[in-house]
Protein backbone atom coordinates (compact mmCIF):
# COMPACT_ATOMS: atom_id res chain seq x y z
CA UNK A 303 0.00 0.00 0.00
CA UNK A 304 1.31 3.47 -0.79
CA UNK A 305 2.37 5.32 2.32
CA UNK A 306 1.20 8.88 2.50
CA UNK A 307 3.13 11.52 4.34
CA UNK A 308 1.91 11.89 7.89
CA UNK A 309 1.89 15.53 8.73
CA UNK A 310 3.67 16.13 12.04
CA UNK A 311 1.73 17.89 14.81
CA UNK A 312 0.90 21.35 13.60
CA UNK A 313 -0.76 22.96 16.51
CA UNK A 314 -3.15 25.78 15.95
CA UNK A 315 -4.48 27.59 18.98
CA UNK A 316 -5.76 31.10 19.38
CA UNK A 317 -4.40 31.73 22.87
CA UNK A 318 -5.92 35.20 23.07
CA UNK A 319 -9.42 33.67 23.00
CA UNK A 320 -8.80 31.28 25.90
CA UNK A 321 -11.71 31.19 28.31
CA UNK A 322 -10.95 29.18 31.44
CA UNK A 323 -14.63 28.45 32.10
CA UNK A 324 -15.04 26.56 28.78
CA UNK A 325 -13.99 22.96 27.99
CA UNK A 326 -10.85 22.36 25.94
CA UNK A 327 -11.42 20.45 22.72
CA UNK A 328 -8.80 19.30 20.21
CA UNK A 329 -9.73 19.02 16.54
CA UNK A 330 -7.72 16.44 14.59
CA UNK A 331 -7.99 17.18 10.86
CA UNK A 332 -7.47 14.47 8.24
CA UNK A 333 -8.92 16.05 5.07
CA UNK A 334 -12.06 15.21 3.10
CA UNK A 335 -14.75 17.41 1.62
CA UNK A 336 -15.10 19.33 4.87
CA UNK A 337 -11.66 20.68 3.94
CA UNK A 338 -12.46 20.63 0.22
CA UNK A 339 -12.16 23.44 -2.28
CA UNK A 340 -13.92 23.70 -5.65
CA UNK A 341 -13.48 26.16 -8.49
CA UNK A 342 -17.16 27.17 -8.37
CA UNK A 343 -19.62 27.64 -5.50
CA UNK A 344 -22.11 25.25 -7.13
CA UNK A 345 -19.67 22.36 -7.61
CA UNK A 346 -20.39 19.45 -5.29
CA UNK A 347 -18.47 16.85 -7.31
CA UNK A 348 -15.09 16.83 -9.01
CA UNK A 349 -13.43 19.15 -6.46
CA UNK A 350 -10.27 18.64 -4.42
CA UNK A 351 -10.89 17.06 -1.03
CA UNK A 352 -8.37 17.80 1.71
CA UNK A 353 -7.27 21.18 0.33
CA UNK A 354 -7.73 23.48 3.34
CA UNK A 355 -5.79 23.38 6.59
CA UNK A 356 -7.34 22.98 10.04
CA UNK A 357 -6.80 26.65 10.92
CA UNK A 358 -9.00 27.67 7.97
CA UNK A 359 -11.74 25.26 9.12
CA UNK A 360 -11.60 26.71 12.64
CA UNK A 361 -11.48 30.32 11.45
CA UNK A 362 -14.61 29.74 9.35
CA UNK A 363 -16.65 29.09 12.52
CA UNK A 364 -16.08 31.82 15.13
CA UNK A 365 -18.99 30.38 17.18
CA UNK A 366 -16.68 27.49 18.16
CA UNK A 367 -15.08 29.84 20.70
CA UNK A 368 -18.45 30.31 22.44
CA UNK A 369 -18.59 26.63 23.39
CA UNK A 370 -14.95 25.63 23.84
CA UNK A 371 -11.30 26.49 23.60
CA UNK A 372 -10.29 24.73 20.40
CA UNK A 373 -6.92 23.56 19.30
CA UNK A 374 -6.25 22.13 15.83
CA UNK A 375 -3.89 19.31 14.88
CA UNK A 376 -3.31 18.54 11.20
CA UNK A 377 -2.81 14.76 11.08
CA UNK A 378 -3.24 14.32 7.32
CA UNK A 379 -5.01 16.20 4.53
CA UNK A 380 -6.32 13.59 2.09
CA UNK A 381 -9.44 12.31 0.41
CA UNK A 382 -10.69 9.65 2.82
CA UNK A 383 -10.14 6.93 0.22
CA UNK A 384 -6.44 7.47 0.90
CA UNK A 385 -6.56 6.99 4.68
CA UNK A 386 -4.06 4.23 5.59
CA UNK A 387 -3.49 2.08 8.68
CA UNK A 388 -0.45 4.28 9.41
CA UNK A 389 -2.62 7.40 9.52
CA UNK A 390 -5.22 5.63 11.68
CA UNK A 391 -2.64 4.34 14.16
CA UNK A 392 -1.08 7.79 14.39
CA UNK A 393 -4.52 9.35 14.88
CA UNK A 394 -5.45 6.93 17.65
CA UNK A 395 -2.25 7.54 19.56
CA UNK A 396 -2.57 11.35 19.23
CA UNK A 397 -6.18 11.27 20.43
CA UNK A 398 -5.42 8.90 23.31
CA UNK A 399 -2.59 11.20 24.40
CA UNK A 400 -4.89 14.24 24.20
CA UNK A 401 -7.72 12.58 26.15
CA UNK A 402 -5.36 11.27 28.84
CA UNK A 403 -4.55 14.92 29.59
CA UNK A 404 -6.93 16.10 32.33
CA UNK A 405 -7.18 19.53 30.65
CA UNK A 406 -8.71 18.09 27.48
CA UNK A 407 -12.46 17.31 27.61
CA UNK A 408 -13.00 15.81 24.18
CA UNK A 409 -11.72 15.18 20.66
CA UNK A 410 -13.17 15.94 17.24
CA UNK A 411 -11.88 14.35 14.03
CA UNK A 412 -12.62 15.98 10.67
CA UNK A 413 -12.65 13.33 7.96
CA UNK A 414 -13.82 12.61 4.43
CA UNK A 415 -17.18 10.89 4.39
CA UNK A 416 -16.37 8.10 1.90
CA UNK A 417 -14.52 5.95 4.45
CA UNK A 418 -15.49 7.87 7.59
CA UNK A 419 -17.37 4.85 8.93
CA UNK A 420 -14.22 2.73 8.81
CA UNK A 421 -12.07 5.22 10.70
CA UNK A 422 -14.97 5.82 13.12
CA UNK A 423 -15.23 2.17 14.18
CA UNK A 424 -11.43 1.96 14.28
CA UNK A 425 -11.23 4.87 16.72
CA UNK A 426 -14.19 3.51 18.67
CA UNK A 427 -12.40 0.18 19.20
CA UNK A 428 -8.91 1.52 19.89
CA UNK A 429 -9.37 4.53 22.19
CA UNK A 430 -9.98 3.97 25.88
CA UNK A 431 -11.65 6.96 27.46
CA UNK A 432 -14.98 8.10 28.84
CA UNK A 433 -14.40 11.41 27.05
CA UNK A 434 -16.21 11.98 23.76
CA UNK A 435 -14.55 11.29 20.41
CA UNK A 436 -16.65 12.80 17.61
CA UNK A 437 -15.99 12.14 13.93
CA UNK A 438 -17.41 14.72 11.53
CA UNK A 439 -17.39 15.35 7.79
CA UNK A 440 -19.32 17.23 5.14
CA UNK A 441 -20.90 16.48 1.79
CA UNK A 442 -20.44 19.92 0.27
CA UNK A 443 -16.97 21.42 -0.11
CA UNK A 444 -16.13 24.45 2.02
CA UNK A 445 -16.42 26.67 -1.08
CA UNK A 446 -20.05 25.64 -1.90
CA UNK A 447 -23.22 27.67 -1.32
CA UNK A 448 -24.77 26.29 1.89
CA UNK A 449 -21.67 24.28 2.73
CA UNK A 450 -22.62 21.86 5.50
CA UNK A 451 -19.12 21.66 7.03
CA UNK A 452 -19.21 24.73 9.32
CA UNK A 453 -22.50 23.74 11.02
CA UNK A 454 -21.40 20.10 11.27
CA UNK A 455 -18.11 21.20 12.86
CA UNK A 456 -19.85 23.49 15.35
CA UNK A 457 -22.23 20.67 16.33
CA UNK A 458 -19.37 18.19 16.62
CA UNK A 459 -17.37 20.48 18.89
CA UNK A 460 -20.47 21.30 20.96
CA UNK A 461 -21.07 17.57 21.36
CA UNK A 462 -17.46 16.84 22.31
CA UNK A 463 -17.68 19.62 24.92
CA UNK A 464 -20.91 18.27 26.40
CA UNK A 465 -20.77 16.27 29.68
CA UNK A 466 -23.83 14.30 28.45
CA UNK A 467 -21.69 12.87 25.63
CA UNK A 468 -19.35 10.94 27.94
CA UNK A 469 -19.34 7.13 28.05
CA UNK A 470 -21.08 6.63 24.71
CA UNK A 471 -18.10 5.44 22.64
CA UNK A 472 -17.10 7.35 19.52
CA UNK A 473 -19.87 9.17 17.66
CA UNK A 474 -20.48 10.38 14.12
CA UNK A 475 -22.06 13.80 13.46
CA UNK A 476 -23.55 14.97 10.15
CA UNK A 477 -26.75 16.74 9.19
CA UNK A 478 -27.91 17.41 12.79
CA UNK A 479 -27.79 13.70 13.74
CA UNK A 480 -25.67 11.86 16.29
CA UNK A 481 -24.95 8.20 15.48
CA UNK A 482 -22.81 5.54 17.13
CA UNK A 483 -19.45 5.20 15.35
CA UNK A 484 -19.89 1.44 15.66
CA UNK A 485 -22.92 1.43 13.36
CA UNK A 486 -23.06 4.68 11.37
CA UNK A 487 -22.75 4.08 7.65
CA UNK A 488 -22.79 6.24 4.54
CA UNK A 489 -25.97 5.48 2.63
CA UNK A 490 -26.03 8.05 -0.17
CA UNK A 491 -23.24 9.13 -2.52
CA UNK A 492 -24.29 12.79 -2.79
CA UNK A 493 -26.97 13.85 -0.31
CA UNK A 494 -26.08 15.67 2.90
CA UNK A 495 -28.48 13.30 4.69
CA UNK A 496 -26.21 10.32 4.16
CA UNK A 497 -25.10 8.86 7.52
CA UNK A 498 -27.62 6.44 8.98
CA UNK A 499 -27.77 3.65 11.49
CA UNK A 500 -31.00 2.32 10.06
CA UNK A 501 -31.73 -0.65 12.32
CA UNK A 502 -29.94 0.52 15.44
CA UNK A 503 -31.15 4.12 15.28
CA UNK A 504 -29.60 7.45 16.04
CA UNK A 505 -28.37 8.35 19.52
CA UNK A 506 -29.58 11.91 19.35
CA UNK A 507 -30.28 15.12 17.48
CA UNK A 508 -29.06 18.74 17.58
CA UNK A 509 -31.51 21.48 18.40
CA UNK A 510 -30.08 24.98 17.99
CA UNK A 511 -26.71 23.20 17.74
CA UNK A 512 -27.14 21.67 21.26
CA UNK A 513 -27.09 17.86 21.49
CA UNK A 514 -30.26 16.14 22.68
CA UNK A 515 -29.84 12.44 23.48
CA UNK A 516 -32.67 9.94 23.21
CA UNK A 517 -31.14 7.48 25.71
CA UNK A 518 -28.69 7.45 28.62
CA UNK A 519 -25.08 6.46 27.83
CA UNK A 520 -24.77 2.95 26.42
CA UNK A 521 -22.27 0.96 24.32
CA UNK A 522 -23.09 -1.58 21.59
CA UNK A 523 -23.40 -5.23 22.68
CA UNK A 524 -20.12 -7.09 22.31
CA UNK A 525 -18.13 -3.87 22.11
CA UNK A 526 -14.41 -4.68 22.35
CA UNK A 527 -11.29 -2.64 23.07
CA UNK A 528 -8.01 -3.23 21.23
CA UNK A 529 -4.88 -1.60 22.58
CA UNK A 530 -2.80 -0.71 19.50
CA UNK A 531 -0.25 1.44 21.26
CA UNK A 532 3.13 0.94 19.59
CA UNK A 533 1.65 -0.68 16.46
CA UNK A 534 3.06 0.59 13.17
CA UNK A 535 1.07 -1.55 10.76
CA UNK A 536 -1.94 -3.87 10.62
CA UNK A 537 -2.45 -7.19 8.85
CA UNK A 538 -4.06 -7.08 5.43
CA UNK A 539 -7.75 -7.98 5.30
CA UNK A 540 -9.57 -7.84 1.96
CA UNK A 541 -13.26 -7.71 1.11
CA UNK A 542 -14.72 -9.90 -1.66
CA UNK A 543 -18.08 -8.91 -3.17
CA UNK A 544 -20.60 -11.68 -3.81
CA UNK A 545 -22.63 -11.90 -7.03
CA UNK A 546 -23.87 -14.45 -9.56
CA UNK A 547 -21.02 -16.49 -11.09
CA UNK A 548 -18.43 -14.73 -8.93
CA UNK A 549 -14.81 -15.54 -9.76
CA UNK A 550 -13.64 -18.05 -7.10
CA UNK A 551 -9.99 -17.31 -7.94
CA UNK A 552 -10.16 -13.78 -6.51
CA UNK A 553 -10.03 -15.18 -2.96
CA UNK A 554 -6.78 -17.03 -3.73
CA UNK A 555 -5.32 -13.95 -5.40
CA UNK A 556 -6.05 -11.93 -2.25
CA UNK A 557 -4.41 -14.51 0.01
CA UNK A 558 -1.42 -14.88 -2.30
CA UNK A 559 -0.92 -11.12 -2.28
CA UNK A 560 -0.75 -11.13 1.51
CA UNK A 561 -4.28 -11.12 2.97
CA UNK A 562 -4.43 -12.84 6.36
CA UNK A 563 -8.15 -12.38 6.55
CA UNK A 564 -11.08 -12.09 4.16
CA UNK A 565 -14.49 -10.50 4.60
CA UNK A 566 -17.19 -11.80 2.30
CA UNK A 567 -19.83 -9.26 1.31
CA UNK A 568 -22.13 -12.21 0.72
CA UNK A 569 -25.46 -12.36 -1.09
CA UNK A 570 -28.48 -11.96 1.19
CA UNK A 571 -27.75 -13.50 4.58
CA UNK A 572 -24.13 -14.16 3.60
CA UNK A 573 -24.61 -16.51 0.63
CA UNK A 574 -21.64 -17.51 -1.53
CA UNK A 575 -21.46 -19.71 -4.63
CA UNK A 576 -20.63 -23.42 -4.28
CA UNK A 577 -17.43 -23.08 -6.32
CA UNK A 578 -16.45 -20.00 -4.31
CA UNK A 579 -17.09 -21.78 -1.00
CA UNK A 580 -14.95 -24.77 -2.06
CA UNK A 581 -12.09 -22.42 -2.86
CA UNK A 582 -12.38 -20.58 0.45
CA UNK A 583 -12.44 -23.84 2.40
CA UNK A 584 -9.22 -24.86 0.60
CA UNK A 585 -7.59 -21.53 1.48
CA UNK A 586 -8.57 -21.91 5.12
CA UNK A 587 -6.92 -25.37 5.20
CA UNK A 588 -3.80 -24.35 3.29
CA UNK A 589 -3.13 -20.90 4.75
CA UNK A 590 -5.18 -20.63 7.95
CA UNK A 591 -7.02 -17.65 6.43
CA UNK A 592 -9.64 -16.22 8.79
CA UNK A 593 -12.95 -15.38 7.12
CA UNK A 594 -15.80 -13.17 8.30
CA UNK A 595 -19.09 -13.53 6.45
CA UNK A 596 -21.06 -10.31 6.07
CA UNK A 597 -23.65 -9.16 3.55
CA UNK A 598 -23.79 -6.94 0.50
CA UNK A 599 -27.33 -5.91 1.51
CA UNK A 600 -25.89 -3.55 4.16
CA UNK A 601 -28.71 -4.41 6.57
CA UNK A 602 -29.81 -7.34 8.72
CA UNK A 603 -27.82 -10.17 10.25
CA UNK A 604 -25.47 -12.83 8.95
CA UNK A 605 -25.06 -15.93 11.08
CA UNK A 606 -22.87 -18.76 9.87
CA UNK A 607 -22.59 -22.10 11.65
CA UNK A 608 -19.10 -21.04 12.72
CA UNK A 609 -17.18 -24.00 11.28
CA UNK A 610 -13.40 -23.76 10.75
CA UNK A 611 -12.18 -20.16 10.62
CA UNK A 612 -15.52 -18.78 9.38
CA UNK A 613 -17.20 -16.20 11.61
CA UNK A 614 -20.51 -14.38 11.43
CA UNK A 615 -20.39 -10.68 10.69
CA UNK A 616 -23.77 -10.33 12.44
CA UNK A 617 -25.05 -6.80 11.74
CA UNK A 618 -21.63 -5.30 10.94
CA UNK A 619 -21.37 -4.26 7.32
CA UNK A 620 -18.36 -5.62 5.37
CA UNK A 621 -16.24 -2.49 5.72
CA UNK A 622 -16.73 -2.39 9.50
CA UNK A 623 -16.18 -6.16 9.86
CA UNK A 624 -12.91 -5.68 7.95
CA UNK A 625 -11.62 -3.20 10.55
CA UNK A 626 -12.65 -5.47 13.44
CA UNK A 627 -10.97 -8.51 11.87
CA UNK A 628 -7.84 -6.50 11.15
CA UNK A 629 -7.59 -5.43 14.80
CA UNK A 630 -8.25 -8.95 16.09
CA UNK A 631 -5.63 -10.45 13.76
CA UNK A 632 -3.14 -7.80 14.84
CA UNK A 633 -3.77 -8.93 18.41
CA UNK A 634 -3.24 -12.57 17.41
CA UNK A 635 -6.71 -13.73 18.44
CA UNK A 636 -7.23 -17.48 18.36
CA UNK A 637 -10.11 -19.00 16.39
CA UNK A 638 -12.07 -19.31 19.65
CA UNK A 639 -11.49 -15.68 20.53
CA UNK A 640 -12.49 -14.61 17.03
CA UNK A 641 -15.71 -16.62 17.32
CA UNK A 642 -16.56 -14.91 20.62
CA UNK A 643 -15.66 -11.49 19.25
CA UNK A 644 -17.84 -11.79 16.16
CA UNK A 645 -20.64 -13.63 17.93
CA UNK A 646 -21.05 -10.47 20.06
CA UNK A 647 -23.31 -12.21 22.52
CA UNK A 648 -20.52 -13.41 24.78
CA UNK A 649 -17.87 -11.25 26.40
CA UNK A 650 -15.13 -10.53 23.91
CA UNK A 651 -11.55 -11.05 25.07
CA UNK A 652 -10.78 -7.89 27.06
CA UNK A 653 -7.60 -5.92 27.55
Ligand SMILES: NC(=O)C[C@H](N)C(=O)O
Pocket residue numbers: 333334335336351380381382383413414415416417439440441442
Ligand atom coordinates in the same frame (compact mmCIF):
# COMPACT_ATOMS: atom_id res chain seq x y z
N1 LIG B 1 -17.85 13.97 1.26
C1 LIG B 1 -16.58 13.59 1.29
O1 LIG B 1 -15.87 13.88 2.23
C2 LIG B 1 -16.08 12.76 0.14
C3 LIG B 1 -14.60 12.79 -0.11
N2 LIG B 1 -14.30 12.14 -1.36
C4 LIG B 1 -13.80 12.08 0.97
O2 LIG B 1 -14.21 11.07 1.47
O3 LIG B 1 -12.74 12.54 1.31
